[in-house]
Every structure is written in structure tokens, then in C-alpha cells.
Amino acid sequence: MNIALTFTVAPFGLEPLSAFVLSPVADADGLFALVGSGTTGTGVEDPRLFLLDAAVHLPSYAPELSDAQAASIGLDSAADAMLLVVANAGASGGGSGSGSGSGMTVNLLAPVVVNARTGVGAQFILDGQDLPLRAELVRG
Numbered sequence: 001m002n003i004a005l006t007f008t009v010a011p012f013g014l015e016p017l018s019a020f021v022l023s024p025v026a027d028a029d030g031l032f033a034l035v036g037s038g039t040t041g042t043g044v045e046d047p048r049l050f051l052l053d054a055a056v057h058l059p060s061y062a063p064e065l066s067d068a069q070a071a072s073i074g075l076d077s078a079a080d081a082m083l084l085v086v087a088n089a090g091a092s093g094g095g096s097g098s099g100s101g102s103g104m105t106v107n108l109l110a111p112v113v114v115n116a117r118t119g120v121g122a123q124f125i126l127d128g129q130d131l132p133l134r135a136e137l138v139r140g
Contacts, residue, residue, distance in 0.1 A: 004119055005034075008072050011049065011112065011123040015041050020121075022051070022114070030056030032084065034112070051084040051112055057137065058085065063111055063126050073113060073120045082114040086123075087137070105134040 003022040010017050017036040025031040030053035039045045054061045061083070065075070075081055085106040108131040114121035 005114060005121050006119060008120060008122045012110065013040070013042075014047050014049070017047070025050070031087070034084075050087045052087045052106060052137075054083040054085055054111070058106070058108075061085070061108060063108070063129060063131065065113065065124060066127070069113075069122070069124050073115045073122050074118055075113070075115050080115055080117045082116045082121075084112040084114065086110070086112065088134070104137045106137050107133050108135050109133050 001024070005020045005022055007018045007020060011034070014036050017038050017040060019037040021035050021037070023033050023035065025033055032051045032053065034049045034051050036047045040047055052058070063083070070076075085108060088105050088107075089103065109129070110123055110125050110133070112121060112123045
């Protein structure tokens with residue numbers, strides 16, 4: 001099921017877009033494609049980001065939003081928040097050689113948070129939280 005989303009501020013690198021569609025990727029539990037509607041300032045038409053549902057893939061990930069961040073998307077309750085992280089395929093695709101890595105990294109410092117009740121979202125930089133921009137996603 002596709003979900004229409006409106007971002008209060010364009011996700012990083014997708015400026016000036018604010019309209020997106022979040023679509024589940026077939027046969028990949030908790031993986032979504034976020035597709036923009038329009039052209040970015042750098043000329044990319046209908047850009048796409050891949051996002052992972054943190055509840056599925058990173059159940060212990062619990063970043064804290066500021067009151068201002070939550071208010072900017074009309075989020076009154078944590079239960080209404082859909083927490084997503086930007087996923088990037090690694091250059092080698094094979095991890096560090098230990099067999100446990102997926103070759104994929106996720107951005108834990110700047111999650112995408114969606115108010116599931118309203119479809120309003122934003123990508124937030126989490127101030128004062130020691131989280132990496134590129135954390136290796138390890139298969140469980």
C-alpha cells in the first residue's frame with residue numbers, strides 16, 4: 001500500500017521537494033522506497049531514497065526528538081511516529097569479511113520521522129545524540 005507523504009522541509013539532498021510517496025519494496029519486510037514528485041535543485045527527476053522501518057530492523061534504536069521537532073510534524077504521541085532510517089548500499093556489498101555484515105549502512109543521526117496519523121514527515125538531525133551517519137546494518 002502506497003502512502004502519500006508531505007514533508008515540512010525537504011529531506012537532505014531532495015530540496016525543494018515536499019511531496020513524496022512511500023512504497024513498500026516487494027519481498028523485503030520493512031524496506032520502503034521514498035519517491036519524490038518533481039525535480040530536485042540538482043536536476044534529479046522523481047528522486048528515490050530507500051528507507052528501513054526501524055521497528056523492524058533496529059528495534060533498540062530509540063532516538064529522542066526535541067519538542068520543536070515533534071511539533072513541526074504535529075506529533076503529539078510517540079505511538080503515532082513511524083521511524084525510518086535512510087539505507088545505503090555499501091560499495092563492496094560484502095561487509096568486512098566476517099560474514100555478518102550486509103554491506104549496507106544506515107543513517108542513525110538523521111532519521112525520517114512520519115506522523116502516521118497525518119502523513120506529515122521530516123528528516124531530523126538529532127542534536128546531542130552520539131549516533132553515526134553510517135552504521136553498518138548487521139544481519140540478525
